[in-house]
Amino acid sequence: METLRTGARAAARGLALGLLNPAGIAMILILFVVAKRSAGGPFLDQNLLHAVLIAVPLTCVVVLAATITPGLSRGIRRLARLTRRMVGAWCGVPIAEPYLDRTPRRKDPATWRDVLWLSAGSWLGVLVAMLPAVLIGVGVIGFIGSQLTGAIPPPAYPGNGTVSIVVYGAGFIAAGLYSAPKMLKAYGLLAKSMLAPTGSAALERRVEHLSQTRTETLDSGAAEIRRIERDLHDGAQARLVAMGMTLDAAGQLIDDDPKAARALLIEARDNSAKALRELRELVRGIHPPVLADRGLADAIRALALDTPLRIQLSSDLGARARPSAPIESAAYFAVNELVANVSKHAQASQAWIDIRHDGGMLKISVTDDGQGGADPNRGSGLTGIERRLAAFDGVLAVSSPPGGPTAVTMAIPCALS
Amino acid sequence: MRVVIAEDLFLLRDGLTRMLEAHGLQVTAAVDNGEDLLTALRGDPPDIAIVDVRLPPTFSDEGLRAALRARKENPDLPILVLSQYVEQLYARELLAGGSGGGIGYLLKDRVFDSAQFVDAVRRVAHGGTAMDPEVISRLLARNSGDGSLSALSPREREVLGLMAEGRSNAAIAQRLVITERAVAKHTASIFLRLDLQQSDDDNRRVLAVLAYLGG
Numbered sequence: 156m157e158t159l160r161t162g163a164r165a166a167a168r169g170l171a172l173g174l175l176n177p178a179g180i181a182m183i184l185i186l187f188v189v190a191k192r193s194a195g196g197p198f199l200d201q202n203l204l205h206a207v208l209i210a211v212p213l214t215c216v217v218v219l220a221a222t223i224t225p226g227l228s229r230g231i232r233r234l235a236r237l238t239r240r241m242v243g244a245w246c247g248v249p250i251a252e253p254y255l256d257r258t259p260r261r262k263d264p265a266t267w268r269d270v271l272w273l274s275a276g277s278w279l280g281v282l283v284a285m286l287p288a289v290l291i292g293v294g295v296i297g298f299i300g301s302q303l304t305g306a307i308p309p310p311a312y313p314g315n316g317t318v319s320i321v322v323y324g325a326g327f328i329a330a331g332l333y334s335a336p337k338m339l340k341a342y343g344l345l346a347k348s349m350l351a352p353t354g355s356a357a358l359e360r361r362v363e364h365l366s367q368t369r370t371e372t373l374d375s376g377a378a379e380i381r382r383i384e385r386d387l388h389d390g391a392q393a394r395l396v397a398m399g400m401t402l403d404a405a406g407q408l409i410d411d412d413p414k415a416a417r418a419l420l421i422e423a424r425d426n427s428a429k430a431l432r433e434l435r436e437l438v439r440g441i442h443p444p445v446l447a448d449r450g451l452a453d454a455i456r457a458l459a460l461d462t463p464l465r466i467q468l469s470s471d472l473g474a475r476a477r478p479s480a481p482i483e484s485a486a487y488f489a490v491n492e493l494v495a496n497v498s499k500h501a502q503a504s505q506a507w508i509d510i511r512h513d514g515g516m517l518k519i520s521v522t523d524d525g526q527g528g529a530d531p532n533r534g535s536g537l538t539g540i541e542r543r544l545a546a547f548d549g550v551l552a553v554s555s556p557p558g559g560p561t562a563v564t565m566a567i568p569c570a571l572s
Numbered sequence: 573m574r575v576v577i578a579e580d581l582f583l584l585r586d587g588l589t590r591m592l593e594a595h596g597l598q599v600t601a602a603v604d605n606g607e608d609l610l611t612a613l614r615g616d617p618p619d620i621a622i623v624d625v626r627l628p629p630t631f632s633d634e635g636l637r638a639a640l641r642a643r644k645e646n647p648d649l650p651i652l653v654l655s656q657y658v659e660q661l662y663a664r665e666l667l668a669g670g671s672g673g674g675i676g677y678l679l680k681d682r683v684f685d686s687a688q689f690v691d692a693v694r695r696v697a698h699g700g701t702a703m704d705p706e707v708i709s710r711l712l713a714r715n716s717g718d719g720s721l722s723a724l725s726p727r728e729r730e731v732l733g734l735m736a737e738g739r740s741n742a743a744i745a746q747r748l749v750i751t752e753r754a755v756a757k758h759t760a761s762i763f764l765r766l767d768l769q770q771s772d773d774d775n776r777r778v779l780a781v782l783a784y785l786g787g
Contacts, residue, residue, distance in 0.1 A: 428681050435657050445659050448625075448632040457661040463714050 162332030165339045168245045170288035175238055177218055177273050179281035181210040218274040228260055235269040239350055246343025253352035255363055272349040284342035287335035294327030368546040386437050394430035398423045446487050450477045452510055454487050464498050470510040476571035478517055482547055489540045493521040493563055496536055501525025512571055520564040527559030573697055574618040577602040578609040578635060580627050595690040606638035613642050620697040625655040636662055643669045650674030650696045663707050673775050676702035701738035701778045708736045711785040720766050731758040736781045740774055
């Protein structure tokens with residue numbers, strides 16, 4: 156029973172995948188036309204040959220035309236993307252994106268591989284994908300259906316009699332069901348051979364990603380240093396200058412007016428306290444001491460203690476096993492910003508932070524019971540976090556339906572040491 | 573009163589020693605790392621140890637670890653931890669270790685006011701508590717959404733903060749320029765509203781308030 160269901164599902168998915176492809180649609184049309192024209196006669200005849208000879212170039216022309224038509228070229232890429240996703244989900248063959256972000260669509264070789272797949276390159280593929288459904292269809296309609304209703308003329312076949320017809324029909328259906336999962340997988344592999352990035356495309360994509368994140372990292376590093384310089388200049392440095400002057404004035408007054416000198420000394424002391432406080436804040440923003448002392452889990456625990464929000468933290472990071480310092484720091488500041496976002500915008504009463512390391516990935520999720528509706532594309536802090544994580548090949552996923560809850564998950568590939 | 577100091581920066585170690593001695597305290601040992609601190613505390617327990625959080629060789633929280641270990645070995649040993657920054661996490665760990673009494677956790681800035689600082693040292697040495705105002709203000713801010721806390725009057729909240737720092741009624745009265753009797757009235761009202769057990773023992777009172785705020 157389970158095998159039957161699996162087979163039927165795979166056959167239906169194969170048919171759907173075939174129909175997602177212009178080549179598949181053309182193939183089905185041919186099938187109908189030919190089936191109608193050659194009803195009762197031999198199936199593999201000249202009609203089929205003619206139809207194929209017309210349909211293949213026609214499909215190519217249509218898809219090609221769509222690709223170079225400005226409004227439609229996006230549709231072709233969407234179709235290719237959809238195919239990749241469906242193949243990943245249904246055939247168990249994940250296919251990576253081959254496109255170059257900064258290259259115009261028409262100059263990207265991946266576009267032309269898409270076109271090839273959607274027109275001439277996938278005829279074998281869609282044939283393989285749809286064959287089980289066609290076998291089942293022929294079995295059900297052609298053999299069994301024709302006997303039951305008499306409305307459809309039975310196809311030409313050797314032998315006659317109800318029993319042989321039922322046996323033939325059942326054979327077709329069984330063959331379709333049995334072969335469907337394998338055919339679906341085969342389609343996936345064929346699609347991957349054309350739709351996945353080629354070695355050089357993958358490399359080019361990697362280079363593009365690296366050069367982009369490198370630029371962003373350098374830019375944000377430079378901006379950060381400028382901010383620190385400004386903070387020091389306007390804060391602690393200025394206070395130390397003021398302190399020096401106050402102390403000098405106190406020195407001059409100390410004999411003649413000890414009372415005024417004492418007031419100045421107190422002022423100098425207060426200034427030094429303020430300078431210390433400012434330096435402390437600055438250090439916290441550069442690299443929180445508790446992060447250096449204790450590592451990520453305790454630093455986030457300390458952060459949670461400083462937030463009005465009730466936060467439950469779970470972590471499987473041991474005290475000894477720590478990610479590298481840059482990753483720790485990036486992860487800490489990302490969580491810091493997420494927690495600040497939750498306190499500011501989510502109207503949440505509670506949040507949960509989960510930190511774990513498995514499969515070579517540091518995974519951190521921040522979930523809250525707030526009102527949801529956080530949109531990573533609307534210029535929120537989320538984009539910034541995503542960009543900073545990208546420098547470590549890290550990714551960010553946000554789930555925030557209106558009404559909540561919001562769950563933000565990040566994953567950064569890293570080893571513990 | 574006999575004091576052991578653990579501080580790795582010579583200038584600060586020297587300054588602290590001189591300041592404490594000027595106030596009539598006796599510094600029996602001044603060391604610059606956690607190992608030496610433990611040795612000094614084991615050999616001849618002082619009345620109080622003053623420990624910097626960050627010490628060699630790791631320059632992370634070595635001093636805090638040494639302090640926690642010393643408390644484990646001798647739960648009644650008063651320890652005052654000094655740091656360039658304060659963390660509630662560390663405050664909690666310090667309060668959780670040992671018998672509860674005789675714990676201090678202050679920013680290094682507090683040495684600027686030597687009278688107050690020495691007062692805190694003496695308080696901790698006598699089994700009291702000294703929590704940095706910054707720890708307390710963050711605790712209060714964190715609890716500001718709490719219903720019973722927002723029911724307190726501003727003055728009462730002020731008293732609560734000073735109480736949480738570990739100050740006695742007399743010190744609070746002096747600080748707020750009110751009478752001790754007024755302070756006692758405020759504290760009674762605070763304990764009633766927060767539903768806490770009143771206690772004559774000053775330090776138990778402090779710990780109750782800290783436990784309440786620490787949630």
